[in-house]
Structures are given as structure tokens and as C-alpha cells.
Amino acid sequence: MTWTLNPDRYFSPEPTRRRLARTLYQAVKDLPIVSPHGHVDPRLFADPAATLGSPAELLIIPDHYVFRMLYSQGVPLEQLGVPRIDGGATETDHRKIWQLFCEHYHLFQGTPSGGWIDHELVEILGVTEKPGAANAQRLYDHISERLTAPAFRPRALLDSLNIEILCTTDAAADDLVPLQTARQDPVGRRIFPTYRPDALLNLHDPAWPVELARLEQASAMRIDSFSTFLEALWQRRVFFKQLGAHAADHGVLTAATEHLSQAERERIFQRALGQSAEPSDTARFTAHMLIEFARMSVEDGLVMQLHAGAYRNHNPHILHRFGRDKGFDIPIPVEFTRPLLRLLEAYGNDPRLTLILFSVDEDPYSRELSTLAGAYPAVKLGPPWWFHDSPNGMLRYFDQVMETAGLYNTAGFNDDTRAFLSIPARHDVWRRVACDWLAGMVLAGRMDETDGASLARLLAYDLAKIAYRFEGAPHA
Amino acid sequence: MTWTLNPDRYFSPEPTRRRLARTLYQAVKDLPIVSPHGHVDPRLFADPAATLGSPAELLIIPDHYVFRMLYSQGVPLEQLGVPRIDGGATETDHRKIWQLFCEHYHLFQGTPSGGWIDHELVEILGVTEKPGAANAQRLYDHISERLTAPAFRPRALLDSLNIEILCTTDAAADDLVPLQTARQDPVGRRIFPTYRPDALLNLHDPAWPVELARLEQASAMRIDSFSTFLEALWQRRVFFKQLGAHAADHGVLTAATEHLSQAERERIFQRALGQSAEPSDTARFTAHMLIEFARMSVEDGLVMQLHAGAYRNHNPHILHRFGRDKGFDIPIPVEFTRPLLRLLEAYGNDPRLTLILFSVDEDPYSRELSTLAGAYPAVKLGPPWWFHDSPNGMLRYFDQVMETAGLYNTAGFNDDTRAFLSIPARHDVWRRVACDWLAGMVLAGRMDETDGASLARLLAYDLAKIAYRFEGAPHA
């Protein structure tokens, strides 16, 4: 029997609701994809001959969603080909890695990763058998063949997958050369950089001087004071904007914001230059810098994204052996109401600022995020982030956020992925879940069907363009 | 096509459940309304000629649920006629305000505010077209005409809307003159004051001396010590009780309770008299006073309500321009288990105390509130508060609270509104959602249909009367 996906997946089984969800979905499923926040490598689009690699490179080796699940069940990362930074050996036979993955395919039953991979395999790669130990090598052959075809070049896929806008995430000191090359191609024009200065705020990190040197080089200026630091950061924003950036992104442990006096800023910055900054310096400095970045956003119009609550690299064993971003970023509780007070006091009423909030802790949804977004003109609420970019996570988000924030104070969908081929899968889940939720709202008499249809379109497409300033609001 | 409301609104679309929900709802929908906690202005009922004002005065200008949503989308509060306290100009043409509101009606799609206003317009005001830019002025005419009819005088509405009990919220130093006048009318007898001493506990607030002076005047005594302060507060309770009060209400940032020594109380109080009290003094003083108020409730039988977790006036720009209660009260995380320990140790086992807890943070629902209410004889759990007074908020409440607290340890419904005409709309949502939830419980074999029907009545009507001591429990 051929492996297929349920055409009604993610819809409620209740027939009336399913029927209406299907109707709403039909009208939005083929809308172009707007991906305003993600981590796809721009080099994929710089070189017209670039490919997506082997099946293991496509789906396993770079995907911490995938290998952390196998690791949690006792499979060493070495056997999955994850590169070691300590020089140790790691599996290089991609067929073996793929075999191991297929043997553990059951681990992904009912998980969002499982759903995305199913979608990629069936809908994009034309796989017709569910992966397992027995067919792993046959599937490897099939997928490898596909991935070498011209239609599977990243630039061609950008077009065939109907991706209208794809924003990358780039270090503030990045030269954006691959992105510039990509943007010389007509299809590549759909790619936009995003300004991310996080590494430059980690004052106490031993790697900070390297980051600073990179910023000095990129901005072609000497940075020996807080004000030159600020100037260099600003110059990079100008550069990013010239190359098409619509947004800046800030990943923080807490959402704390605080004004430091001029003397304090300088004192902390000088400690950093002297490599004697403490973690508490980083915390206070970051809290101050968020207000500076909000001010810059008011001035240059870059949308400000704030991602809070991930405790990074929780597992020192993995960090030292395999490096950062290896599946061990674990959420902690986050607050927004009091921490954001100083930033919002300064710019929360300013129509020139768009501040999009993301939380990997769901508790603030109904408590703080929906109420802030539903009151401050500057604040919009980002879609469910990371572990919550899932069918259940989306339903909880709709359930807890929409009544108070109102749908117009949200930012549509972000796929936030580094797995290029999962982009359509992720947007499809969002569109299906949104339509199912709207169908439920219509049938409960909480909005009429015309409103349901217009909101389906907004959620699937327009809200992301509005929030990230790719176009004005249709209603405004 | 005439605009109508779905007669099955807020019911699950699944036909069996919808059918049973409808049956349960039919039996309770016309029960009288018991509104034991709210903010309707008693002056509406003191003057027999009082009206509800213009459509803008009825639905927009005083309603922070409504204008904060438009403000969040960039509409200045000045354009919505919200009065400024700094003397600045504000729109006075109510037709313009109404027009602006109708042009933004889509913002309320799927929100509880939208549902209440739909109900008011269709069911009470006889509107037959959904508001929009095109028909705004026609609707204004229609509604204005209705509002001037004798049947729309507040006293007449109290009767026709079937409101049996309406509790107001009144400052402890209030003379309650409008309420006394209202209660001379037979219909006005349904109105009861509620004793709220919050402003008198804000020791560090520059406005505190004014509040204290008001208390001195109201109690006709000189307050120069903690003990005279306490005596004055007690006298006011006696006065409120004579005028029909059943309850006291306390709005606090945290639920902390703490015994202060006699010396400490006096020391803090003297600092307040000397206008040198700090915010920390207010916090500790409030923590102590909650225990004093619990003691007074044990003595005089006033039900003690505790509302915790709203960070008030988060937006200083709005506060300074428009004053308090303008849509910027944002929740923060709240705990109850440890903070309430001292109060419950003193009076939690005392059958003379009824302590009703409200939280604008939902996290403590399943964790702390259901377990405290399900164990302490004095503790009852209030209905979902504020942002959670919504279809989803109610379902989360039923889901997270009822299994552990048991339904008999809850307090039925509060509408908590200052928008008089929204009272029937809000109670109708509660009754519908409660019946739908009960239908689900019956169909899942978790209670039988007879129990479902008796609980529907309790939730719609009896529990509020029992909790607020308007009558005994039918089962007791």
C-alpha cells in the first residue's frame, strides 16, 4: 500500500467543522509563502549550482530537532554524523546515518518533526513508503536521485515552492556577501537579511573580543568606547537596510529592560574591553541595549523582534564536544509586564516602532503577551515559537491569545527554520490549524463565515507582510 | 440580509453535545441575574430620569475594553473622546467617535468584547445590520432613539433585564448617597454596596492624605494612629452593612499576607501620616491589613473578595494624560499558596469567613486555587476574572478548576462590569459556556444528566447567591 498523507490532517474530526475547515483552507493553501524570520543559509542561493546535499545532510545532520530525539533515546550524536568541535571522530557514511534514522522513525510518531518530515518525504520528495529499517537504503537511493535533479536546486525550489519572501538571520558584523550574490538573481531578490547583534552583547563571553574585532572590521572603525560601539552598531543597521533588511532580531534570556546612566554604560563597556566583564554586566548591558535598539528601530524603521526565554546550551558535555545549538536549549519561565516597562515607557506609544514579542514559555500568553499586544500600539505578538510551532502549540496560542490581543495585533506565521525543505510543511501546518480553529469559531457563532474567510487569509499571508512592513494593512 | 446572532453560539458544533447544551441552557437562560460584583455607577438608579447617554457614551468613551483595542491599532484616545486629565482637547462630537468605532469594528472579531457588543446591539437595542463605515450614522440614529425611550431608563432596564441583585463597588469613605436614594425605590432595592478600602492602603501614594481626610470626614473621627485608622475602617463597614452590603473587596498586586507587630504597624502608619512612606511600606502594610480585614469579616460576616495580580497603569504616558483605568492594567504572575499562609492559618478554618479568590493570572488555577478552595472551608474560588471572562477563559477555568476544587467551592459568576447594558450579555455567555461544558461532562459519562441539569442551575444562579450570602445552599 502506498504511503500517503491524510488530506484532512490537522482538522478536527467533527464533520461540520472539518468541512468548513477544508473550505477555508482551500482558499489559502496556495497563497505564496511569506517567511519573515528564519535561519536558512543564504549560501544555498548564492551559488546557482548549490544542492541540498545527501538525505542525511538534508534531514538529520544539521537538524537539532531530529538528532536530539534520537539522542534522548540513547543514540550517540557521533553515530548521527554530527560534527565534533573537539576533533573527535564522527560517522561519515551517510548511508549508515540514514539507516539509523529510519530504524528510529517511530520516535517521531505524533511529533511536529515527524509531521514535517512526512510532508517533505511524501509531498516534495515523492516517497511512497514509510521509512523503516527494511526500506532505508531504497529510500536513500530514491531521495539522493531527487536531490541531484535541477528542479531540486535551492533557487529552483524557492520558485516552485512559491516562496515570496525569505528572511535570513545574520550576525550584525556579517558582510552578507552570499546574500548580496543571491540578490543579484531575480529569484534571489526574495531573500532579505535580518540584523542580529546578540553575540556583541555577551560581554563576559571569552569569544566577545573576536566578535568585537569582527564588528570593527565590518564597520571600518575603531571601537574603544560605548559611543563608538553604538555608532558601529548603527552603521551596520544602515548597511543591512541598504541590502533589504526589514527587521532586527534579539535573542535574550530575560526580557529585562533598564536605562543605564552614561557613566555606567561606559564603565561596563570598558570592563568588557578589559575582558573582566561578569555575567551580571552582560545582563544589565543587554537590558540597556534593548532600549537603544528600540530607539534605533524608531529611527530606521527596522522591525524589532524579541525572542526571550531559552536557556542556551544546557548540556555542557554536548556543548564542549559538539558546540552550540545541538538540541539543548531548554526554556525557563519568562516575564514581560514588568521587565519591558522601561522600553515601553520610552517607545511603546510610538507608531514608528513595531516590537514583535516571542516567548518559548507559554505562561505569559494569556497573562502578559495578549494584554500588552492588545494595548500598546508598538507591540505585536509573534507566532508560537520553537517547541510551540506545532499543532497543539498553535491551538493553545489561538486559544490563549486571540481573545485579548485580537488577531490584528499578531504577526502571522514564522517558520524560524534552518531546514529549507521544511518551510512549506511548516506553513501548511499553520494554515491548516488556523483554518480549523477559525471553523470552530464560526460554528460556535463567534464570528460569521465571511469574517472567518478574511481572517484565514490574514493569518496565512497578510499579517506577516504587514507586521514586517512589506505592505500596509488591507483594512487600514 | 438581517444581522442575527447564532442561537447556538458558544456551543460545541458536535450535534449530540450541542443538543444537550441547548436543553440545559433552555432551563437556565431566563433565571434572574445575580451580579454580586461589578462597577455600575449607582447614580444611574438614583435619578429616575437618568439615561444611558449617547451611543458613544454607552459603548466607547467609558469602556477601556473597547478603546484600548482601537488604541492598540494606532487610534489616539483623543479621537475616541476619552477625557483628558491634563486639560488637553479631546473629541466631543459623538457621531465622529461612533463613526471611527464602526470603521474599526473588525478589530473585535472573535473577541469577548465583540460578542458582548453584538449581543447588546442585536438583542437589546434591536440593531439589524453589522456596524461598518457605511451604516455607522444610520445605526447612531437608531440607537440614540432607543436610548431616549422610557423603557431604556436604567431603572426600567433593571427590571426588564431581570436583574435580581446588583452589587456596586464603593470606596470605603463614600457617603453612598446615590445608592441610598436608589434603594428608596422598590426596583432600586436590588442594588447593594460593596466596601472597598484599597485607596486607603496606598500609603506612599501622593493622593493618600486626601483619601485619609475623606475617611476622617466619613467616620467623623480624627485618625492619628493605627488604632484610630482601624476603628474608622470598622465604622465604615458598619455603615456599609446597614445600607445592605454583603461583601468587601480588596484589589492587590500580590496575595501576600503577614502579621506586623503592633510597633511596626504604628511605625509604618506614622510614616504615612508624615508623607514619607515607601512602596515597601505599602506592600507590608497591605499584607498586614488583609489579615485585619479577614478578622473583620469573621466578625461582621461581610464576604471577603481578594483580586490579585493586576499591575495597574503600566503606561505612564496614558496615565498622565488620561488617568487611571484606561486599558493598561497588565497581569503579572501571582502566587497564593505561600502568600496566603498567615491569613489562612488565622481564619481559613473558620466557618464565619468566606474568602473568594480571583486571579488575573491563570497559572495558579490548577496548581494553587483549586487546591486551596478544595480544602479550606473558608476559601471559595471566584469566576474567571477580567481578560478571562471570555468563552475560552471560562472553558480553561472549568477544565483546570472543577476537578479539584469541586463545583460547590466556587462562587458562580461575576460580570465585574461598569457597562450596564453588557450585564445580560456577559451572564448569557457564562450560562451558554457552562451548559456546553456540562453537556460535555454528561456525554463523557462523568456525571449523569440529572446532575448536569442541577449543576447548570447552580452555576447560573444559586452559587453566586450562596457565596455572597444572599441565601443558604440548597443542598446544605
Added chain:
Amino acid sequence: MTWTLNPDRYFSPEPTRRRLARTLYQAVKDLPIVSPHGHVDPRLFADPAATLGSPAELLIIPDHYVFRMLYSQGVPLEQLGVPRIDGGATETDHRKIWQLFCEHYHLFQGTPSGGWIDHELVEILGVTEKPGAANAQRLYDHISERLTAPAFRPRALLDSLNIEILCTTDAAADDLVPLQTARQDPVGRRIFPTYRPDALLNLHDPAWPVELARLEQASAMRIDSFSTFLEALWQRRVFFKQLGAHAADHGVLTAATEHLSQAERERIFQRALGQSAEPSDTARFTAHMLIEFARMSVEDGLVMQLHAGAYRNHNPHILHRFGRDKGFDIPIPVEFTRPLLRLLEAYGNDPRLTLILFSVDEDPYSRELSTLAGAYPAVKLGPPWWFHDSPNGMLRYFDQVMETAGLYNTAGFNDDTRAFLSIPARHDVWRRVACDWLAGMVLAGRMDETDGASLARLLAYDLAKIAYRFEGAPHA
């Protein structure tokens, strides 16, 4: 009309889902019961002539779930026969206690306790009328008669109720004599002890010296230093393991873990010996000991269970009159991500450790617990605990945990009960809710029906055996 239970209880009313849930349930409902964590008294199985006592002894007097609900509605515990530790009088007429319980049976409508008792009465005890004031004495007669029949001896029930594994919870210093006696019987072999050293960590508790003396006696060694303390604890583990233990259990207020230096450990321990330890000593000592216990689990293979977040004996009035565990353990917020860092750094990647986490605060489910279990090889997530061992609690657990943790990183079900006869009722609720949830997943196209069926079996039976090391994983 005869009182019966809905054969489709806990299933969704939507017919397609209900049908599939029923099919999945049929295949697992008769699987043997694996109860790897609970509090049944082993003396029930040591004496072949032991009985379950009177109806009041079976269902009311020892069950804090039951008597706290009546107490919350004003029924004094004395009237329910709960023994007093202060020597005061308490009701001894079990018929009167039973009458009172039946008169308040409505309090349990829609609660999990109500569901379990309904199941016990109808399915096990053959009751055919719903309890109430009128039939209470008749029911008492009926149940009493049953309970004296040989088929209702605990050993016979262990067999007829199809209980394959029953783990008790035993103080580390316990001699396990009743358990040893029970295990001499073929049926009694199904009972396994669990090592629980909690009382020995409460250094500041006035009862600590007594606990220590017990440990000295049990281990037949003098304990005058931290190292002898550790040695004695280890010896008890050896003893427990010899008698069949598969697991250790640790109940803590917070999940904090911290390495203490050798000097610090000794200093704190000596303060405890001198009876001058403070609560803060207990907290830090516990944080250190959790790491020691993890190390021991790595060495001896006992599964490590960690139960966090219950604030014990919140009500001092009840504590002093009736003692511990009387319905006043109230949850507090708990974190895991940062507190567990030290323990996981040391042993989280070690395949020899199984650490099962339980939380009575649900907030960490989607935030911390699912992400830790979905990444660390040593970590598994325990089922919904205590107040969350309920139909709604289970659905929230499946909803919030499974997407990120994956089902294979969970530990199946625990009944965690001291009420022997409620064991089948509780497992039946879990099996029904799990099948209903799986049916929803299948119908939403999130897994196929074959996977749904295999996961139903895992959830009902295999996962508990795997997690507690009674057998290997079928897939591994």
C-alpha cells in the same frame, strides 16, 4: 432504575472518534496492571486473613482526597472518623461516617475522586444505586457483606484485579518485614518495595534524630559523620534491591541540585547531629543529596524518581490535630531547567541513570519537562501527578508533553494511590483517556491507525515496565 456507568465514559462524544477510541481501548483494557509507584500498605498482603475493613475504612477515613472535600464544605474531620493525634475524640461509628459521606456524595460530581469511587462501587463492589441520604445504610450493609467475602481478601484481589506489578513506597530505614512475608506467597511476589529516604534529609525537623536512630539500627552501624550517613543509606539500597526494589523515590519542595564541598557537607551534617540545623541547611543538603542519589542510581541501577512542588501540611490547625497527609499539601510553582543543571551535568548523559520527573505544577510541562525529557538520555517524564491524575489532567499532559518529549521518553502510568481498590479504576481512566487522545491523533492524520494501536499498548502497559526496568523496550 439500576445505577450503571457509561460504557463509553471518558471518550469524546464525536462518533468517529468515540468509535476509534473504543476499538483502541478494547485491545488494552484487559492488559495486566503495572503499578510502579504507589502507597498501598504491604501488610494487606502479609497476612492472608487481612481484609479491607468497613466501608468507611475502605473509602473515607484513610482517603485524604475524600475527606478534604467534605472538610472544604464545612464537615469537621472528627465527624469523618479521621484519627486525632492530639488525643481528642473522633467518630467511631462507621455507619454514621458512611451516612455523612453519602449525604455529601454530590460534592464529588465531575471530580476524579467521584469517578474512581463510582467505578469501585459499581464495577468491583456490585452496588446498583447511587449513594445518597436515603440508601446509605442499605449500601453499607451490601458493601460490608462483600468486603468480608474471601474473594475480597487483598491477596485474592491482587489476582482477580489482574495486578502484575505493585510497587510500595517504604522508608529507607524500614525493615520491610510485611513485604518479605508477602513475597513468600506466589501472588505476593508481585509486590516490590521502593526506597524512599526523604525523612532522613529533613535535618531541621525535630523528628530527624528519631529517623537517624532508625537508620542506625536498620544498617547496624554508627552514624556520626556524613560519610557514615552515606554508607548507611547505600547499605539500605543494597537491602532494598535484594528484596526486589526497582526504584528509589524522592519527594522534594524544589528540584534544586547543588554540589556541596566535602567540608560543607560535614559541617551541615554535624549541625544536624547537634540538632541545630536550619531549614536552609535542609534545602542545601537535599540539593546535594539528590546528586549523591543519582550517583548511587548509576551504580546500582535503581530508577530515580523525583517528585517536586508540593508544599506539605499547609494548614497548621489540621497538622497539629490530625497529623501529616490530611489533604493540605498545596502545590507551588516549580522550575526544573536551572535547578537540575548540576545533576544533569554529572549524570544526565549516562545511560545507566533513569531519572523520572514528576511535577504537581503543570506549567513546566511544555516549557521544561518535555524539553528535558526530549533531549537528555537519562530523563523520562512521569505521568500527570496527584491533582492532575484526572481526565482533564491527562489530556493537558498529552497535549503539552507528547509533541516535544515524544511518547517514548515518558514512563506510562502510575496510580500513586494508598486506596488499593481504586487501582483498577485509575488505570482504567488512564487507558480510556489515552485511547481517546490517540483516536484524536489518528483522525487528525497525525499518526496512522497501526501506530495508534501500538502506542495504546505502550501507554497502557509497556512504557511503565520499560521505564522501571522490568523489561526492555520492544522497539530497542
